[in-house]
Amino acid sequence: MLGLDDRKLAVLRAIVEDYVATQEPVGSKALVERHQLGVSPATVRNDMAVLEEEGYIRQPHTSAGRVPTDRGYRLFVDRLSRVKPLSPAERRAIERFLAGAVDLDDVVHRTVRLLAQLTRQVAVVQYPSLARSRVRHLELVPISTTRLTLVMIADTGRVEQRLVELPAPIPADDVLELRRTVNEKLVGIQLSETPPLVQALIDECPPHLRPAMTTLSTVLLETLVERHEERIALAGTANLTRGGLLDFQGSLRPILEALEEEVVLLKLIGEVEPSTLRVRIGDENQIDNLRAASVVSTGYGPGATILGGMGVLGPTRMDYPGTIATVRAVARYVGELLAQN
Amino acid sequence: MLGLDDRKLAVLRAIVEDYVATQEPVGSKALVERHQLGVSPATVRNDMAVLEEEGYIRQPHTSAGRVPTDRGYRLFVDRLSRVKPLSPAERRAIERFLAGAVDLDDVVHRTVRLLAQLTRQVAVVQYPSLARSRVRHLELVPISTTRLTLVMIADTGRVEQRLVELPAPIPADDVLELRRTVNEKLVGIQLSETPPLVQALIDECPPHLRPAMTTLSTVLLETLVERHEERIALAGTANLTRGGLLDFQGSLRPILEALEEEVVLLKLIGEVEPSTLRVRIGDENQIDNLRAASVVSTGYGPGATILGGMGVLGPTRMDYPGTIATVRAVARYVGELLAQN
DNA sequence: ACTGGCACTCGCTACAGTCGAGTGCCAGAG
C-alpha cells in the first residue's frame, strides 16, 4: 500500500466501478467526467501510471484505457467498496421466495434459484451437512430375508437411505431387535460423535445378532460419517453467457467443466466460518479452470452453528458490493428459517 | 419421398455423415472422393439440386457446400442410418461404471455421467418415477407434539419425506396407532392407486384420531401422488462448448436457460413408451430455445414397466447412429440393474 | 443418363489507409 494517497485510491475505485458497469477499459478523460474527482485528466493519468506500476491496474494494449487486475479488485474489495444496502424490494423478494418452502430440499432449491436470480450469476448451495446434526431416528425396512433398507432421519429434517446386504438370512424379530438397539444407542447423538458408539454396538451385541450387526455397522458408518460427499445445488449457469464471451476470455468450457465437479464446488463453497464472508478473486481460488472467475461465499445455519455453505460465481469483473450484500442477506434469511424448524 | 432414387438417398446419407464429421458444408467434389458413389461430381451436383428442391439440404450461401436441413436429418434417421454397434470397450465401460452404484440416487447419478461421457453431449436422466412403484413402508417420526416427519419408502428403494403440521398436539400412542393404520392400509399398493384408500382412511378412523388423520392424509396425497415434480439429473453441459459456438448458432444462452427449467426437461425426456426410442430434431421439440438442438430419449425400467426417461441433447448436427445406440444400451443396462433389486 | 468443361458467384483473407481514444512527457503556473 506504499505510496497510495487518498486520491489514488479514489481513482482506483472509480476505475473498478466504471469498468464493472461498462465492461470497457476506462480512460482518464471519461473518468474525470463521470466522477467528481476535482482534478484534470492529466493528473489522473499520473496517478494511473503509479497504480499500474504497483500492479493494481493494467493496459490491455498501449493506447487503451485501464482495466483492474486481480490485485486491484482485491484492494477494492478490502478497502474501497462501500456497502450497498439491499433495496426493500429485494428484501421482500427474499422473504416471499423462501417462505413457500415445503421441506428441506425445497429450501435449498429455492435458495439457489433466488441467489442466481438476484445476483444474475451462477449460484451454488450446499445441502445442510449431516456432520453437525443429530440422529433423530433410524429405521430398518426388510426387503427380503437378506436385504434391508436403512433409513436415517436427522434432526435437520434430512433423510439418508442405504441398502444393507446381510451375510445370512435373519428372521423378522431380529430385525426389530436390531432396530431397537441402534435407536436406543444412537438417537440424539451428533453424527460426528457416532463412530465409537457404532463400534461398541458390535461388542455389546448378543451373539446371534453379531454377523448382521457387523454388516449393519459398516453401512451405518458410511451413512453417518463418510457420506460427506455432500450434495450440491446449482442454478443460473445461463448467466455465464451474459458478458457475451467477453468475460471468461472467450471460453465457457473450463468454467462449465469446473461446475460439474462436485469436489471443486465443495472446495469453493466450504470451509467458511459462520457469519464470515469470503471473496476469492481470480487466481485466489486455487483452481486453474477458474482463473477468470471470482467466488463470493459464506456459511449458513441456525444461529452460530454452520450447516453448509453457499455462494455465487461470476467473472472477476463483477459487482462485488452488490453481490456481497445479497449473499450475506440470503444466508442470514436461510439461517433464520432453519432455526425456526 | 417423391422422386428420390437410391443414389440420391446415398448422396444424402453421405452429406449427413460428412457434415457431422467435419462440421463444414460439403461439396460435390469432396463427396465423390470420400465415398464410393461411382459417379462424377457433376452427377452428384444434379442430385443435390433435387435434394435441395425437396428441402432435405440447403446452401448456407451461394457457392458454398450443402448442409442437411432438419428434414434431411429426419429422413436420415428414419431410413438411412445404419445401426452402429457399440464397441466392446463401450459395453465394458457401461457395465463397470454402473456396477459400483450403492443406492438408487447413485445409479441415477452414475448413469447421467456415463451418458454424457459416452455421447460427449448433455445427458438428462429422470429419477425413477414414484407413480408406478408400490409403497413398501411408511414411517412417522414425532418431532414435537404437533409435528411429525412422514417418511415414505417405495419398493424401488426411493425415499420421500415430508413435514406434517398437526392441528392439535397428540400423544405418542396415537402416533403409533396412526403409523400402524396407514401401513396396514397402504403397504403394497401401487402409488397411483392410493388416493381412494387414503380417503377411506379418514372415514374409517376412530373419532379421536380424526383431526390428525385428516391432516396426515393431505400430506400423504401430496407425497404419494402430486409429488410428480420429478427430480432430474443433468451432466455434460461443458460438452455444449464442443462445436466452438458453431453449433447452436453462436449462443449457448437459450440452451442453458432451457436446461435449467425442470419442466422443459421433463417434457423432453418423458412420455416415452417402454423400449421405444424417440429422436426429436430441431423444431420438432416444440421449444423455442431448442430450435438448434436435437434430443434422443427413451424410457427405462425393469422389464416392460417404465419408471422414468433418459436422454441426450446435442446440436442437430450430431452423430445420430452412435448416440441412438448408446442411449439404447445404457437404458437397457439400467433397466436390468433395477430389475435385480 | 452420365460426364467434362466453363463461366459465374461470393465468402474469406490480406493489405493499405484513416480515424480516434488514450497515453507519456514536458514546460509552465500556482
Place this chain on the structure above:
DNA sequence: CTCTGGCACTCGACTGTAGCGAGTGCCAGT
C-alpha cells in the same frame, strides 16, 4: 512540490479494395 494544458505518439478498430478458390449451374457431347 503539485497540478495543468498542450503536444506528439501509439496502436487497435474500422473501411475499402483486390485476389483467391471452393463450389455451383448449365450445356454440349458421348
